[in-house]
Each structure stands twice: as structure tokens, then as C-alpha cells.
Amino acid sequence: MSSPAAAVPASDALPAVRTDRLPLLLVPVLALAALPLTGSFSTWVTLTFAGLAMGMIIFIIASGLTLVFGLMDVLNFGHGVFITLGAFLATTVLGAMSGWTESESLLRNLGAVFPAILAAMAVAGIVGLAYERIIIRPVYGQPLKQILITMGGMIVGEELIKVVWGPESVPLPLPAAFRGSFIFGEAAVEKYRIAAVVVGLAVFAVLYWVLSRTKVGLLIRAGVHDREMVESMGYRIKRLFIGVFIAGSALAGLGGVLWGLYQQGVTPQIGSQVNVLLFIVIIIGGLGSVGGCFLGALMVGLMANYTGFLAPKVALFSNILLMVLVLVWRPRGLYAVVNR
């Protein structure tokens, strides 16, 4: 079919591929900047691991939130409900399996934790489906109503959770094999924090693989960039959005299990308490960017732990300051992927 006359010559060359790596430096820079301030190396190691673990958990929770915004411009202030739900489900499942969680055998512990995670993700995903139908769908494209109604969803969800699990704090002890610390030289690093980092990295790896290697992932990224074009190609983006919403809710449920274990207890407010951090993280990262969300979450986790140690009163403020500094540098966040 081809003829030389029709050939459009490629112009000389492309600019060299310039992947934007600068934001990757922020996490080590932040960690190193804290080193002289924390006084001792061992304290710094402990705080850094605590920060990374917290950051990974926040990332797991926030990754869905940022995609939900990126795809449909939906700001969901009720995302925290899924955290609380996941955490309470963990108290129920792990409570019922206390024989296994108290066992010294790591395998038995995992045999209890996995069903807890599965239950949390499944129920959070199903509730997410209903939440999308009832709360989000009527207010597509209406930002002000979205803010109000999703905040309302948060409050109602929290009350419903109190009906089931009661208004009090419920303990969520770590399974036996995850208690205690590894000692590296003088630094103590809690075993559970290492486990949380491993789970966070695994979730990041899976998300990265899906978003870069599968067609659904490419569609999600394309949809974040230009929703109309994806629809013009014949894809029903609303279905994609519902899928992402469910997955994001399930991940928040997983994050709830991890966060509840991290704190070794669950209150009905556990979700609403991290809500602010979630929005700081996704704004730092650039709305719609999972990679940015990952970096933002690690920075926020580290910052929370360093300032929590150095100056506990300004811990939240320090993260807001961090966000402001990032936005001064890059007004749309670390990675601006949304094209509108």
C-alpha cells in the first residue's frame, strides 16, 4: 500500500529522553537533612524506618485516591471510611484467630493476617462499589457538592462503623512473630515496620506493573491525561473509573489493616485522622500521579516521624509546610500528569 511519495520523513531527531528524576532525590535529601538534627545515628535509623513504614502505608491508602481524582476529577473526602472499615475488620478476623496470632510460628501468624487482609480488601471494595453508586455518581462534575457529600459520607460511615464495632478503641495486637525489633548495631528497627515497608514496596511494584504493562493500566494513565480522548477511542471511561474506585477502596482497606496494626489499636476516628495527610500527599505528588503519590507519602511519613521526635507540636504543620514548599517549586505537584 505504501509509496515513497507519501512518506513523511522523520525530522532529524528527538530531544534526548529526559525522564524527570529530580523529585526522586527529595526523599534521600529529606532523610539526610534530618540526620544532624536527630542527635544520634541510631535514633535517626529508627525514625527513618518508622517514617518509611508510615509512608508506605499512607501510599497504599492514597494511591487509589489520586487516581480517582485524576480520572474523573472526583475529590473524595470520605476515603478514610475504608481505612476505618479495614482496620475494624482486622480486629474481628484477628480476634477470632487469636490462637494463630499468638502462636510463635510465623506461618500461623501469616495464616491469620492474610484472611484479615482479604476480608478487609473485599469488604472495603464492595462498600466502595456501593459508595460510588450512592454518593459519588450523583455529583459527577460538581466539585462543591462532592466535597460536602463525601464529607457527609465520611461522617455517616463512621457512625455506621460505631454501630457495628462500638465507639471505643479496640486493641489490635501484633501477631507474635512481628513483635519486637531487629537490632542493627545500636539502632533498633521494629520488625513490623520492616514488614510494612515490604508490603508497601510490593503494592507499589504491582501498581507500577499494572500501570505500565497492561492495557487497563495504560488506559488509566491515558484517562488521567485526557479523558475525552479515551472516550473518543471508544472506551467507556466510567466503567474504568468504577473499577479504579473499587480497587482504591480495597487498597484503603488494606492500608487500614496495616495502620491499625502499626498503632496496635483501632478507633472509629482512625480514618478521618489521616484524611488530611492523604490530601497533602496527593497534592505533593501531583494529582493523578501514582509515582508522585509514592514519593509524597514517603516524604510525609518521614517528616511526621522526624518532627514528631524533634518538635511534636508542629508535626502536622511541618507536613503542610512541606506541601507549600513543593508547590512553590512545582505548582502542580511533583508530577503534573493531568492535562486540564
Place this chain on the structure above:
Amino acid sequence: MTNPLLQLEGVHTHIGAYHILQGVDLQVAHGEMTVLLGRNGAGKTTTLRTIMGLWSPSRGSVRFEGQDVGARQTPDVARLGIAYVPENMGIFADLTVRENMILAARGARRIEDVDPKRLGWIFGLFPAMKKFWQHPAGLLSGGQKQMLAVARAIVEPRKLLLIDEPSKGLAPAIIQNMIAAFRELKQTDTTILLVEQNFNFARQLGDRVAVMDNGRVVHAGPMAALAEDEKLQQSLLGLSLGAHQ
């Protein structure tokens, strides 16, 4: 035109409070290239977006192969076999050229699922696509992005292509190449509705022409007639193409 592939009758489109299309009548015949001309703000883009279901018409009918598609959602319109190249090209900048093409081929899960002969033909039309296959599309030049936008639209056979100002912002040499590519595309019996402001470009390609002004089609007929009739050009395109040749 007994059986047009696409037929708009008395189409009105409102965008918010603005009444943009005010009764558009337009026919696109099977196998032909129809060029839509008109000055800035005449409503050309709005017409294409209305056909795609990106705006919904408030009155009138949009018929494709005889079915009324005016109330359909954009993905359902596309699934009828219509491809759209928007004015801003709609390139997915973070994705590679290859990934852009995979998404454009709705039925393909991987690039291997795309008909290799067709892909080879596209590489023949636009060698830059092959050269920059694995590069992020955001790094392409303006002309290359336009080529990618057209390449995406033809990665699978489509019944109708809607292409909005493919010559916009391109250097004359690139425009010539684009014309050559479109000529070849026309030989494959593809029906095209092309929005253009560049009359020189339009005249070399179009079979038929429709001229828009103020949200209406004010002239429709064979391109050859308009190309030969300088008086008509003056009266129609004087208002539409003052800035062009």
C-alpha cells in the same frame, strides 16, 4: 447524494448559555473527503464534537448509516466505526508512540494484536512513527504529534474519520507531506470529514466542501466547482480565509 454516510439536519448545539450551532445541515458521502471550511469561531470544531457526542445537540438530528446517534455517549459513537482527531491532537504525552497506538486499536491487548500489514503501511506513511516507536509521545515535534494523531485514527479500519485542522501550526514542507499521506489514505476508500482553514491544503484533497459561518453551513458543493470559481471563493472565503491564500 442518495445515501450519505453521515447526515446532520438542523443541528443546534448549546455550550452552557451560548447557542453555538444554529441549524447545521451537512452531508458526508461514502468514500469521499468532505472539507469543512470557515473562519475562526464559525463552529467547525463544535460540529465535530457534536458528532462525537462530546456535546449533545439540543435540536436536530445526527445520522450515521441511517441511525440517529445524536443522543449516544461518546464511546458508543466511536464504536460505530468513527475515529476522531481533535484540534489539540489528544496525544497521550506520557505514553510511548507504541502505547498510544495500542490504545487506539480498541480490539488489541498488545501491539502484536494489531494487523502487521496495516502497521507496516502506517510506518510507510509516517516513518517517524517507526523511528520513535518507543519514545514518549510528549517528546515528538508538533508535526510528528499530528502524524501520530492521524496514525492512531487509522490503526484499525474505520468507516469515518473526523480530523480537525491537521495542518495547524505545521511548516509548509510538513504540510506537503501530510497532503501526500492523505492522498494515499483516500485511495483506501476511507470516508473523511476534514476541518481546514488552509484552502490550499483543502483544495488539493477535498472531493466536496462545506463552508460554515456563524454556526451554520452557508455553502456546500463539489470542491472542484469552488476551486475554479474565484468569485465564489471571494464571496465565501473572503469571510473565511482572509489570512490564508
